[in-house]
Amino acid sequence: MPLSDAAPPSLRITLLGTGTSTGVPVLGCDCRVCTSADPHDERLRCACYIEAGPLGILVDAGPDFRQQARRANIERIDAVCFTHHHFDHVAGIDDLRPLFYRNSRPMPCYSSANTAEILRERYAYIFGDNPYPGAARVTLRAVEECFAITSRYDDTGHVNVQPIPMQHGNTPTTGWRFGPFAYLTDAHHIPDESVALLDGVEVIVLDALRARPHPTHFSFDGAVEMARRIGARETYFIHMTHDVLHAEQEARLPDDVHLGYDGLQIEIDSTPAEAPTHTPSDVQSDA
Template structure:
């Protein structure tokens, strides 16, 4: 199993347009963050979690040649806006792209990309197969995926667990039932937006507390704002087993 961090930034990305802060002006490549997404290769299955506005460049930069499915965590634009760019995979693989999401996520996508689902389709539009999921485990090509319900303020969001790997983004609250589903994970990915309180995201301190409770062998923070601080400084301050993720980071898991 191989996991590639395609993007680790928050909704505006880093650097932020027009910002002159030290993080946005940093020359460290780890401080250049596109919108959050991951690419998971497990057995023969290749899946992407979320197709944000940077999806096209993320596919090119990471030389993704095959994509079997898309999992959506929730319906916000920074996680869905790049859906149109699945078209090259349609052309190359000669089949519709399965996209998995809650009912409200699929409804939102259907509205925003109405031309994709029109009865009279314009030639060359994305070919998409919408597959509704809920909180029950499901399988794609024999690989079990366990949804992890969390809260993004008052918005329900799904994280996902595959084997001993778990991915949670855009959350500020994790129900007890989800903590039960996280038992035994070896690698946890969790959002950590900034140091100061936020209405819908974990702060760095809150994310560390969750990491301590889950007790994964390794925890990586993602969905990071320029307000968190420079990568090198923050990463150095974290305890053993907890790190900041960055765009292009690759994890090879047993």
Template sequence: MNIVLLGTGTSTGIPVVGCRCRVCCSADPHNQRTRCSALLSCGGHNLLIDTATDLRQQALREDIQHIDAVLYTHCHADHVHGIDDLRGFNVPGGNPIPLYADPQTLISLRRNFKYIFDPCQPPGYVPKLTLHPLAGPMDLFGLEIIPIPLRHGAQPATGYRCGPFAYLTDCNRIPDSSLALLKGLELLVLDGLRFKPHPTHFNIPAAVAIAQSIGAKQTLLTHLSHDVDHAGVDADLPDGINLAYDGQRFSFDVPYHFLPATGDP
């Protein structure tokens, strides 16, 4: 299984429009962050986590040729507003792309993107997509995907585990029942917005503490704001904990049942 962190920035992206702070003006490519998303590839199949606002830019940068399914973490704009760019991944004459999400996110998608999901809308060039509720662990293209319930302030959010990898963005609390699903990780990608406290995101000290309790071999903090300078902060984090950056790649051996792919990865 191959993993690419497509985007590692907070909802504004970095640089922030109109901002002239040190991080937004930085020449360090690690400080140039698109909105949060990740891609899992295995056996020629591509699973996208969130359709971030910057999906088009991310897909062009990483030369993504096809998307076989999308896993949504929650319904906030920076995680869903790239949905229209899924049009380019609809294979002519092929099946719609399945989208998986919790019930609240499905309701939001139906409402906010009525032009896609309402069959009474006039025909047009829209993505061909189907909505599917999460109902516990599932097999997608031979990979076991385990949804991880999270809290994002007062709102639920969903993380995902696949083999030794877990992706937990946009959260400020992990229930005990979810912590039990995170044992034995090689790689944990975890929300770590900034140093100051935030009502719906882990700040960096809280993220470090929860990461140390989970005990993954490596933890990467994502959804980073422009308060976080990569070089200055990364060097001071505890061993095994680092800041994520756009385009970061990992590979793991995972058990899967081979299924024919729909195209090139």
């Protein structure tokens, strides 16, 4: 879609999941985080839902997507942006099917060319030349430059989106910038050219696995350093393991850096002077 010169819409971001690939609690684990009574310590696999004016945009559809969509009462998705092809970020693709029962228009899915190639091979029954009857009507679009997402429902509304190339070990991943907001998960390195694409961003959601170093994810120290390089007004960490007790780690972070949690909502007004707000009451558990 062509870019629009109109002012960006106000955004409401819902963190659908903030956990690492195993989720938290980890199966069979009785550590203090996995047995914590604090709902902040229950983390589904990472995904994000963005309401940009009338549009609904999903970032990643992992194995917990159906549960996440029910919790968040998601009824509309105009497009999906995939960060990369790993199981914990794409395994819920088929759960998009019910969104086509009332609206049969195809849903664009955006990713890097590398991710698109792998998804076409891995999910040939959805993305292949002869898709399975009844499969989700999703179409893959490889993107490298800024593009616009428009409505799948009534051809109104738009939001410009900037892909942000990152590195996750040996795997290239894509962060996504939506005007004043950027979602940057599964990375241990963000090159200078990509940091430049984040100039002026107000709020970021950033990969931060745990305190100890890891070869393919930012540690907390590395994520704080990256947050300082980017210079956003507020930063929220995601993709945490069961090494991270929410209340304990939150108290150690700088005032403008927070741990994300499942159900957290962040609102960003389209007026630059407005500070982002978040809603602590949005914590959700399986109870």
